[in-house]
Amino acid sequence: MTGTARKFSFDTLLVHGGSEPGPGGATTVPIVQSSSFAHKTAEELEDIFRGRKLGQVYTRVGNPTTESLEKRLALLDGGIAAIATASGMAAITTAVLAIVRSGDEILASSSLFGGTFSLFRDTLSNYGIKTAFVNPTDLAAVRGAINERTRLIFVETIGNPKMDVPDIHELSAIAGEAGVPLMVDATVTTPYLARGADLRADIVVHSTSKFINGTGSTIGGAIVDLGRFNWQSGKYPHFAPFFSKYRGFAFTARVRKLMHKDFGACPAPMNSFLLSEGIETLALRMERHCANALGLARFLKGHARVGWVNYPGLEDSPCHGVAKRLYGGRFGGVLTFGLADKAEAFRFINGLVLARNLANIGDAKTLVIHPASTICSDFGPEEKGLMGVKEEMVRVSVGIETIDDIIEDFDTALNNL
Protein backbone atom coordinates (compact mmCIF):
# COMPACT_ATOMS: atom_id res chain seq x y z
CA MET A 1 0.00 0.00 0.00
CA THR A 2 2.74 2.46 0.71
CA GLY A 3 6.13 1.91 -0.94
CA THR A 4 4.91 0.09 -4.01
CA ALA A 5 1.58 1.85 -4.57
CA ARG A 6 3.04 5.37 -4.51
CA LYS A 7 4.30 5.13 -8.06
CA PHE A 8 0.75 4.88 -9.40
CA SER A 9 -1.13 7.93 -10.60
CA PHE A 10 -4.07 9.38 -8.70
CA ASP A 11 -6.78 7.78 -10.83
CA THR A 12 -5.17 4.37 -10.44
CA LEU A 13 -4.91 4.79 -6.68
CA LEU A 14 -8.63 5.54 -6.60
CA VAL A 15 -9.24 2.02 -7.84
CA HIS A 16 -6.37 0.06 -6.30
CA GLY A 17 -4.85 2.08 -3.44
CA GLY A 18 -4.82 0.27 -0.11
CA SER A 19 -6.55 -2.84 -1.40
CA GLU A 20 -5.30 -6.38 -1.50
CA PRO A 21 -6.92 -9.41 -3.08
CA GLY A 22 -9.68 -10.66 -0.80
CA PRO A 23 -10.50 -14.24 0.22
CA GLY A 24 -10.64 -16.56 -2.79
CA GLY A 25 -9.39 -13.74 -5.02
CA ALA A 26 -12.32 -11.41 -4.28
CA THR A 27 -11.83 -8.10 -6.07
CA THR A 28 -13.95 -5.99 -3.73
CA VAL A 29 -12.91 -5.08 -0.21
CA PRO A 30 -14.28 -7.79 2.10
CA ILE A 31 -16.89 -6.55 4.59
CA VAL A 32 -15.54 -7.78 7.90
CA GLN A 33 -18.71 -7.47 9.93
CA SER A 34 -17.23 -8.44 13.27
CA SER A 35 -17.17 -6.45 16.51
CA SER A 36 -13.99 -8.02 17.78
CA PHE A 37 -11.06 -10.18 16.77
CA ALA A 38 -9.77 -13.25 18.59
CA HIS A 39 -6.10 -14.06 19.11
CA LYS A 40 -4.60 -17.44 19.97
CA THR A 41 -2.62 -16.53 23.04
CA ALA A 42 -2.77 -14.06 25.89
CA GLU A 43 0.78 -12.99 24.98
CA GLU A 44 -0.25 -12.06 21.44
CA LEU A 45 -3.12 -9.87 22.61
CA GLU A 46 -0.84 -8.24 25.16
CA ASP A 47 1.66 -7.44 22.40
CA ILE A 48 -1.07 -5.87 20.27
CA PHE A 49 -2.33 -3.73 23.14
CA ARG A 50 1.22 -2.61 23.90
CA GLY A 51 1.68 -1.68 20.24
CA ARG A 52 4.47 -4.22 19.74
CA LYS A 53 2.52 -6.09 17.13
CA LEU A 54 -0.09 -5.17 14.55
CA GLY A 55 -3.49 -6.76 14.82
CA GLN A 56 -7.17 -5.99 15.00
CA VAL A 57 -8.84 -5.94 18.39
CA TYR A 58 -12.21 -4.23 18.31
CA THR A 59 -14.06 -2.45 15.49
CA ARG A 60 -14.44 0.83 17.38
CA VAL A 61 -10.65 1.10 17.29
CA GLY A 62 -9.91 -0.57 13.96
CA ASN A 63 -11.39 -2.93 11.42
CA PRO A 64 -9.92 -4.54 8.27
CA THR A 65 -12.55 -3.09 5.92
CA THR A 66 -12.10 0.35 7.40
CA GLU A 67 -8.32 0.03 7.37
CA SER A 68 -8.34 -0.63 3.64
CA LEU A 69 -10.38 2.56 3.12
CA GLU A 70 -8.02 4.50 5.39
CA LYS A 71 -4.96 3.44 3.43
CA ARG A 72 -6.56 4.57 0.20
CA LEU A 73 -7.65 7.92 1.67
CA ALA A 74 -4.13 8.56 2.99
CA LEU A 75 -2.59 7.82 -0.42
CA LEU A 76 -5.08 10.02 -2.27
CA ASP A 77 -4.32 13.11 -0.18
CA GLY A 78 -0.59 12.38 -0.07
CA GLY A 79 -0.87 11.95 3.70
CA ILE A 80 1.10 9.79 6.10
CA ALA A 81 -2.04 8.24 7.62
CA ALA A 82 -5.81 8.54 7.63
CA ILE A 83 -8.56 7.72 10.10
CA ALA A 84 -12.08 7.01 8.87
CA THR A 85 -14.96 8.13 11.08
CA ALA A 86 -18.71 7.64 11.26
CA SER A 87 -19.48 11.04 9.70
CA GLY A 88 -17.84 14.25 8.55
CA MET A 89 -18.88 15.93 11.80
CA ALA A 90 -17.27 13.07 13.74
CA ALA A 91 -14.04 13.63 11.79
CA ILE A 92 -14.08 17.36 12.56
CA THR A 93 -14.96 16.92 16.23
CA THR A 94 -12.37 14.20 16.77
CA ALA A 95 -9.57 15.97 14.90
CA VAL A 96 -10.21 19.39 16.43
CA LEU A 97 -10.48 18.09 19.99
CA ALA A 98 -7.23 16.20 19.55
CA ILE A 99 -5.56 19.60 19.15
CA VAL A 100 -7.39 22.19 21.25
CA ARG A 101 -8.01 22.09 24.98
CA SER A 102 -10.03 24.19 27.38
CA GLY A 103 -8.63 27.74 27.34
CA ASP A 104 -7.40 27.44 23.75
CA GLU A 105 -8.77 29.30 20.76
CA ILE A 106 -9.65 28.24 17.25
CA LEU A 107 -9.37 30.72 14.40
CA ALA A 108 -12.02 29.65 11.90
CA SER A 109 -13.47 30.80 8.64
CA SER A 110 -16.73 32.68 9.12
CA SER A 111 -18.20 30.95 6.07
CA LEU A 112 -18.24 27.39 7.36
CA PHE A 113 -20.77 24.65 6.79
CA GLY A 114 -23.53 25.20 9.40
CA GLY A 115 -22.77 22.06 11.42
CA THR A 116 -19.14 23.05 11.88
CA PHE A 117 -20.12 26.63 12.68
CA SER A 118 -22.46 25.50 15.44
CA LEU A 119 -19.95 22.93 16.73
CA PHE A 120 -17.40 25.72 17.21
CA ARG A 121 -19.70 28.52 18.34
CA ASP A 122 -22.26 26.67 20.47
CA THR A 123 -20.88 23.30 21.49
CA LEU A 124 -17.14 23.77 22.01
CA SER A 125 -17.68 27.12 23.74
CA ASN A 126 -19.38 25.14 26.52
CA TYR A 127 -16.07 23.37 27.12
CA GLY A 128 -13.91 26.48 27.36
CA ILE A 129 -12.84 26.49 23.72
CA LYS A 130 -13.42 29.83 22.04
CA THR A 131 -13.59 30.36 18.29
CA ALA A 132 -12.77 33.61 16.51
CA PHE A 133 -14.54 33.73 13.15
CA VAL A 134 -12.88 35.67 10.37
CA ASN A 135 -13.31 36.12 6.63
CA PRO A 136 -10.74 33.62 5.29
CA THR A 137 -10.22 35.52 2.04
CA ASP A 138 -9.08 38.59 4.02
CA LEU A 139 -5.52 37.54 4.86
CA ALA A 140 -4.78 40.68 6.86
CA ALA A 141 -7.83 39.95 9.02
CA VAL A 142 -6.65 36.36 9.49
CA ARG A 143 -3.18 37.55 10.57
CA GLY A 144 -4.72 40.12 12.89
CA ALA A 145 -7.00 37.58 14.55
CA ILE A 146 -4.19 35.27 15.67
CA ASN A 147 -3.30 35.66 19.32
CA GLU A 148 -1.24 33.80 21.93
CA ARG A 149 -4.11 31.43 22.65
CA THR A 150 -4.72 30.43 19.02
CA ARG A 151 -3.99 26.73 18.56
CA LEU A 152 -5.67 25.91 15.25
CA ILE A 153 -6.71 27.55 11.98
CA PHE A 154 -9.73 25.90 10.36
CA VAL A 155 -11.09 26.64 6.87
CA GLU A 156 -13.02 24.99 4.04
CA THR A 157 -11.47 24.73 0.58
CA ILE A 158 -14.66 26.10 -0.97
CA GLY A 159 -17.06 27.45 1.65
CA ASN A 160 -20.40 25.65 1.77
CA PRO A 161 -22.67 27.42 0.88
CA LYS A 162 -20.85 30.78 0.58
CA MET A 163 -18.71 29.48 -2.31
CA ASP A 164 -15.77 31.61 -1.20
CA VAL A 165 -12.31 30.23 -1.97
CA PRO A 166 -9.61 31.13 0.54
CA ASP A 167 -6.00 30.99 -0.58
CA ILE A 168 -4.95 27.85 1.27
CA HIS A 169 -1.28 28.32 0.34
CA GLU A 170 -1.25 31.76 1.96
CA LEU A 171 -3.14 30.47 5.00
CA SER A 172 -0.64 27.63 5.29
CA ALA A 173 2.21 30.15 5.36
CA ILE A 174 0.40 32.25 7.98
CA ALA A 175 -0.26 29.18 10.12
CA GLY A 176 3.37 28.12 9.76
CA GLU A 177 4.62 31.53 10.93
CA ALA A 178 2.27 31.40 13.91
CA GLY A 179 3.37 27.85 14.77
CA VAL A 180 -0.17 26.46 14.63
CA PRO A 181 -1.58 23.77 12.35
CA LEU A 182 -3.91 24.49 9.43
CA MET A 183 -6.88 22.13 9.25
CA VAL A 184 -8.76 22.15 5.95
CA ASP A 185 -12.22 20.74 5.29
CA ALA A 186 -11.87 19.57 1.67
CA THR A 187 -15.35 18.05 1.34
CA VAL A 188 -16.39 20.24 -1.60
CA THR A 189 -13.16 19.85 -3.58
CA THR A 190 -12.13 16.26 -2.67
CA PRO A 191 -8.54 15.05 -3.24
CA TYR A 192 -9.34 15.04 -6.97
CA LEU A 193 -9.33 18.85 -7.24
CA ALA A 194 -6.34 19.15 -4.89
CA ARG A 195 -4.50 16.73 -2.66
CA GLY A 196 -4.06 17.84 0.94
CA ALA A 197 -0.28 17.61 0.45
CA ASP A 198 -0.41 20.01 -2.53
CA LEU A 199 -2.63 22.41 -0.60
CA ARG A 200 0.05 22.46 2.15
CA ALA A 201 -2.56 21.66 4.77
CA ASP A 202 -1.42 20.06 8.01
CA ILE A 203 -4.62 18.09 8.54
CA VAL A 204 -7.40 17.49 6.02
CA VAL A 205 -10.92 16.48 7.04
CA HIS A 206 -13.58 15.21 4.68
CA SER A 207 -17.24 14.46 4.87
CA THR A 208 -16.96 11.31 2.76
CA SER A 209 -20.77 11.25 2.73
CA LYS A 210 -20.62 13.61 -0.24
CA PHE A 211 -18.53 13.29 -3.40
CA ILE A 212 -16.24 10.53 -2.11
CA ASN A 213 -19.22 8.22 -1.63
CA GLY A 214 -20.88 9.77 -4.64
CA THR A 215 -24.17 7.93 -4.54
CA GLY A 216 -25.88 9.37 -1.49
CA SER A 217 -25.87 5.97 0.19
CA THR A 218 -23.51 6.42 3.11
CA ILE A 219 -22.52 8.82 5.89
CA GLY A 220 -18.81 8.92 6.63
CA GLY A 221 -15.84 11.10 7.42
CA ALA A 222 -12.08 11.07 7.32
CA ILE A 223 -9.11 12.70 9.01
CA VAL A 224 -5.90 12.78 6.97
CA ASP A 225 -2.56 13.61 8.57
CA LEU A 226 -0.20 15.27 6.09
CA GLY A 227 2.74 14.87 8.48
CA ARG A 228 3.89 18.49 8.00
CA PHE A 229 3.36 19.97 11.44
CA ASN A 230 5.95 19.82 14.19
CA TRP A 231 4.02 18.83 17.31
CA GLN A 232 7.08 19.19 19.50
CA SER A 233 6.06 22.65 20.60
CA GLY A 234 5.43 24.42 23.88
CA LYS A 235 1.96 25.23 22.55
CA TYR A 236 1.04 21.55 22.51
CA PRO A 237 2.36 19.95 25.72
CA HIS A 238 -0.41 17.35 25.45
CA PHE A 239 1.34 16.01 22.35
CA ALA A 240 4.61 15.37 24.20
CA PRO A 241 3.95 11.72 25.14
CA PHE A 242 2.86 11.00 21.57
CA PHE A 243 5.76 12.89 20.01
CA SER A 244 8.29 11.13 22.21
CA LYS A 245 7.10 7.73 21.01
CA TYR A 246 5.74 8.29 17.53
CA ARG A 247 7.55 11.41 16.27
CA GLY A 248 6.06 12.43 12.89
CA PHE A 249 2.99 10.31 13.61
CA ALA A 250 2.23 12.16 16.87
CA PHE A 251 -1.07 13.59 15.64
CA THR A 252 -2.40 10.34 14.21
CA ALA A 253 -1.25 8.45 17.28
CA ARG A 254 -3.05 10.89 19.60
CA VAL A 255 -6.22 10.66 17.52
CA ARG A 256 -6.13 6.88 17.24
CA LYS A 257 -5.01 5.96 20.69
CA LEU A 258 -6.98 8.61 22.52
CA MET A 259 -9.67 10.76 20.88
CA HIS A 260 -11.06 8.34 18.29
CA LYS A 261 -10.93 5.45 20.73
CA ASP A 262 -12.64 7.46 23.47
CA PHE A 263 -15.25 9.32 21.38
CA GLY A 264 -16.03 6.10 19.58
CA ALA A 265 -17.31 7.60 16.31
CA CYS A 266 -16.13 4.65 14.21
CA PRO A 267 -17.61 3.78 10.83
CA ALA A 268 -19.61 0.59 10.36
CA PRO A 269 -17.64 -1.91 8.21
CA MET A 270 -20.50 -1.92 5.71
CA ASN A 271 -20.16 1.85 5.29
CA SER A 272 -16.40 1.57 4.82
CA PHE A 273 -17.12 -0.94 2.06
CA LEU A 274 -19.65 1.35 0.36
CA LEU A 275 -17.21 4.26 0.55
CA SER A 276 -14.46 2.12 -0.97
CA GLU A 277 -16.81 1.24 -3.83
CA GLY A 278 -17.77 4.85 -4.40
CA ILE A 279 -14.27 6.25 -4.30
CA GLU A 280 -13.19 4.19 -7.33
CA THR A 281 -15.17 6.45 -9.68
CA LEU A 282 -14.31 9.77 -7.98
CA ALA A 283 -12.23 11.10 -10.89
CA LEU A 284 -14.86 10.36 -13.50
CA ARG A 285 -17.65 11.76 -11.39
CA MET A 286 -15.78 14.92 -10.37
CA GLU A 287 -14.97 15.70 -13.99
CA ARG A 288 -18.67 15.51 -14.82
CA HIS A 289 -19.80 17.33 -11.65
CA CYS A 290 -17.40 20.19 -12.47
CA ALA A 291 -18.32 20.36 -16.18
CA ASN A 292 -22.05 20.23 -15.43
CA ALA A 293 -21.78 22.85 -12.67
CA LEU A 294 -19.98 25.22 -15.03
CA GLY A 295 -22.57 24.58 -17.74
CA LEU A 296 -25.45 25.19 -15.35
CA ALA A 297 -23.78 28.29 -13.85
CA ARG A 298 -23.39 29.80 -17.32
CA PHE A 299 -26.97 28.97 -18.23
CA LEU A 300 -28.34 30.49 -15.01
CA LYS A 301 -26.25 33.61 -15.50
CA GLY A 302 -27.91 34.22 -18.85
CA HIS A 303 -31.47 33.64 -17.59
CA ALA A 304 -33.63 36.72 -17.11
CA ARG A 305 -35.28 35.42 -13.87
CA VAL A 306 -31.94 34.81 -12.13
CA GLY A 307 -30.58 37.72 -10.08
CA TRP A 308 -27.09 36.43 -9.44
CA VAL A 309 -25.00 33.24 -9.66
CA ASN A 310 -22.18 32.35 -7.30
CA TYR A 311 -19.77 29.75 -8.69
CA PRO A 312 -15.98 30.10 -8.56
CA GLY A 313 -15.80 28.73 -12.09
CA LEU A 314 -17.38 31.88 -13.54
CA GLU A 315 -14.69 34.26 -14.78
CA ASP A 316 -16.22 37.23 -12.96
CA SER A 317 -16.35 35.46 -9.59
CA PRO A 318 -14.07 37.29 -7.13
CA CYS A 319 -12.61 33.87 -6.21
CA HIS A 320 -12.01 32.68 -9.76
CA GLY A 321 -8.28 33.42 -9.83
CA VAL A 322 -7.45 31.73 -6.53
CA ALA A 323 -9.69 28.76 -7.33
CA LYS A 324 -8.11 28.32 -10.74
CA ARG A 325 -4.62 28.34 -9.27
CA LEU A 326 -5.37 25.95 -6.38
CA TYR A 327 -7.74 23.54 -8.13
CA GLY A 328 -6.27 23.25 -11.60
CA GLY A 329 -9.15 24.77 -13.56
CA ARG A 330 -11.89 22.73 -11.86
CA PHE A 331 -14.33 24.41 -9.53
CA GLY A 332 -16.43 21.68 -7.92
CA GLY A 333 -20.05 20.66 -8.25
CA VAL A 334 -21.79 23.14 -5.93
CA LEU A 335 -23.19 26.57 -6.81
CA THR A 336 -25.72 29.02 -5.47
CA PHE A 337 -27.97 31.49 -7.23
CA GLY A 338 -30.54 34.11 -6.32
CA LEU A 339 -34.13 34.64 -7.41
CA ALA A 340 -36.38 37.57 -6.43
CA ASP A 341 -37.15 36.40 -2.88
CA LYS A 342 -37.86 33.38 -0.68
CA ALA A 343 -41.31 32.82 -2.15
CA GLU A 344 -39.90 32.69 -5.66
CA ALA A 345 -37.09 30.34 -4.53
CA PHE A 346 -39.74 28.01 -3.07
CA ARG A 347 -41.83 28.13 -6.25
CA PHE A 348 -38.74 27.36 -8.28
CA ILE A 349 -37.82 24.34 -6.14
CA ASN A 350 -41.41 23.07 -6.27
CA GLY A 351 -41.35 23.35 -10.04
CA LEU A 352 -38.35 21.08 -10.54
CA VAL A 353 -38.94 17.54 -11.75
CA LEU A 354 -35.46 16.01 -12.01
CA ALA A 355 -33.57 17.75 -9.20
CA ARG A 356 -34.28 16.53 -5.66
CA ASN A 357 -35.04 18.91 -2.81
CA LEU A 358 -32.90 17.65 0.07
CA ALA A 359 -30.14 18.45 2.55
CA ASN A 360 -27.04 16.98 0.97
CA ILE A 361 -24.39 17.62 -1.66
CA GLY A 362 -22.19 15.33 -3.73
CA ASP A 363 -24.77 12.82 -4.87
CA ALA A 364 -24.73 11.60 -8.48
CA LYS A 365 -28.18 13.20 -8.66
CA THR A 366 -28.74 16.95 -8.94
CA LEU A 367 -29.87 18.30 -5.57
CA VAL A 368 -31.32 21.65 -4.54
CA ILE A 369 -32.16 23.27 -1.22
CA HIS A 370 -33.25 26.63 0.16
CA PRO A 371 -30.53 26.99 2.84
CA ALA A 372 -32.05 29.94 4.74
CA SER A 373 -35.19 28.00 5.75
CA THR A 374 -33.53 24.62 6.26
CA ILE A 375 -29.87 23.85 7.01
CA CYS A 376 -29.22 27.42 8.19
CA SER A 377 -32.61 28.11 9.79
CA ASP A 378 -31.15 28.03 13.31
CA PHE A 379 -28.92 31.02 12.56
CA GLY A 380 -29.87 34.67 12.89
CA PRO A 381 -29.48 37.34 10.20
CA GLU A 382 -25.95 38.23 11.29
CA GLU A 383 -24.64 34.66 11.07
CA LYS A 384 -26.51 34.05 7.84
CA GLY A 385 -24.75 37.12 6.49
CA LEU A 386 -21.35 35.71 7.50
CA MET A 387 -22.18 32.39 5.87
CA GLY A 388 -23.38 34.09 2.71
CA VAL A 389 -26.93 32.74 3.15
CA LYS A 390 -29.60 34.94 1.61
CA GLU A 391 -33.37 34.53 1.67
CA GLU A 392 -33.62 34.45 -2.12
CA MET A 393 -30.80 31.90 -2.48
CA VAL A 394 -30.98 28.34 -3.83
CA ARG A 395 -28.05 25.98 -3.44
CA VAL A 396 -27.48 23.40 -6.15
CA SER A 397 -25.29 20.32 -6.00
CA VAL A 398 -25.02 19.62 -9.69
CA GLY A 399 -25.24 15.91 -10.48
CA ILE A 400 -23.73 13.81 -13.23
CA GLU A 401 -26.87 13.50 -15.37
CA THR A 402 -26.81 14.74 -18.97
CA ILE A 403 -26.36 18.50 -18.72
CA ASP A 404 -29.13 19.19 -21.25
CA ASP A 405 -31.64 17.44 -18.99
CA ILE A 406 -30.50 19.42 -15.94
CA ILE A 407 -30.70 22.70 -17.84
CA GLU A 408 -34.12 21.86 -19.23
CA ASP A 409 -35.39 21.06 -15.73
CA PHE A 410 -34.12 24.40 -14.40
CA ASP A 411 -35.24 26.33 -17.46
CA THR A 412 -38.79 24.97 -17.21
CA ALA A 413 -39.02 25.73 -13.48
CA LEU A 414 -37.67 29.25 -14.03
CA ASN A 415 -39.99 29.97 -16.93
CA ASN A 416 -42.99 28.80 -14.88
CA LEU A 417 -42.26 31.19 -12.01
Next chain:
Amino acid sequence: MMNLTVNGKKAAIDGKDAVNIPALLTELKVEQPDYVTVELNGDILERENFETTLVKDGDSVEFLYFMGGGGR
Protein backbone atom coordinates in the same frame (compact mmCIF):
# COMPACT_ATOMS: atom_id res chain seq x y z
CA MET B 1 25.67 -14.51 14.69
CA MET B 2 23.95 -11.81 16.74
CA ASN B 3 21.78 -12.47 19.74
CA LEU B 4 19.16 -9.80 20.30
CA THR B 5 16.20 -9.19 22.56
CA VAL B 6 13.29 -8.22 20.32
CA ASN B 7 10.06 -7.10 21.98
CA GLY B 8 11.22 -8.83 25.16
CA LYS B 9 11.98 -12.16 23.45
CA LYS B 10 15.29 -13.70 22.38
CA ALA B 11 16.02 -13.52 18.68
CA ALA B 12 19.10 -14.47 16.66
CA ILE B 13 20.38 -13.21 13.31
CA ASP B 14 22.76 -15.58 11.58
CA GLY B 15 25.86 -14.67 9.60
CA LYS B 16 26.10 -11.02 10.64
CA ASP B 17 27.79 -9.02 13.38
CA ALA B 18 25.78 -5.86 12.93
CA VAL B 19 22.87 -4.64 10.79
CA ASN B 20 21.32 -1.24 10.24
CA ILE B 21 17.64 -0.63 10.97
CA PRO B 22 16.22 -1.13 7.44
CA ALA B 23 18.10 -4.44 7.25
CA LEU B 24 16.83 -5.43 10.70
CA LEU B 25 13.24 -4.62 9.73
CA THR B 26 13.59 -6.80 6.64
CA GLU B 27 15.42 -9.58 8.49
CA LEU B 28 12.74 -9.77 11.18
CA LYS B 29 9.90 -9.34 8.64
CA VAL B 30 8.51 -6.41 10.59
CA GLU B 31 5.04 -5.51 9.28
CA GLN B 32 4.34 -2.01 7.88
CA PRO B 33 7.92 -0.79 8.40
CA ASP B 34 6.94 2.74 7.28
CA TYR B 35 4.88 3.15 10.43
CA VAL B 36 6.88 1.45 13.13
CA THR B 37 8.73 3.25 15.91
CA VAL B 38 12.05 1.55 16.74
CA GLU B 39 13.53 1.68 20.23
CA LEU B 40 17.15 0.57 20.62
CA ASN B 41 18.29 -0.16 24.18
CA GLY B 42 15.54 2.07 25.54
CA ASP B 43 16.10 5.04 23.19
CA ILE B 44 13.68 5.94 20.41
CA LEU B 45 15.51 6.20 17.09
CA GLU B 46 14.90 9.05 14.68
CA ARG B 47 13.75 7.80 11.29
CA GLU B 48 16.48 9.79 9.51
CA ASN B 49 19.08 7.84 11.49
CA PHE B 50 17.74 4.38 10.55
CA GLU B 51 20.34 3.87 7.81
CA THR B 52 23.32 4.79 9.97
CA THR B 53 22.29 3.13 13.23
CA LEU B 54 23.80 -0.32 13.74
CA VAL B 55 22.28 -3.01 15.89
CA LYS B 56 24.88 -5.32 17.46
CA ASP B 57 25.09 -8.51 19.47
CA GLY B 58 23.42 -8.14 22.87
CA ASP B 59 21.23 -5.18 21.91
CA SER B 60 17.61 -4.90 22.89
CA VAL B 61 15.11 -3.71 20.29
CA GLU B 62 11.45 -2.79 20.71
CA PHE B 63 8.99 -2.10 17.92
CA LEU B 64 6.02 0.12 18.60
CA TYR B 65 2.92 0.76 16.50
CA PHE B 66 0.31 3.44 17.01
CA MET B 67 -2.33 1.47 15.13
CA GLY B 68 -4.15 -1.56 16.39
CA GLY B 69 -4.73 -2.30 20.02
CA GLY B 70 -7.03 -0.30 22.18
CA GLY B 71 -4.92 0.72 25.12
CA ARG B 72 -2.52 3.49 25.59
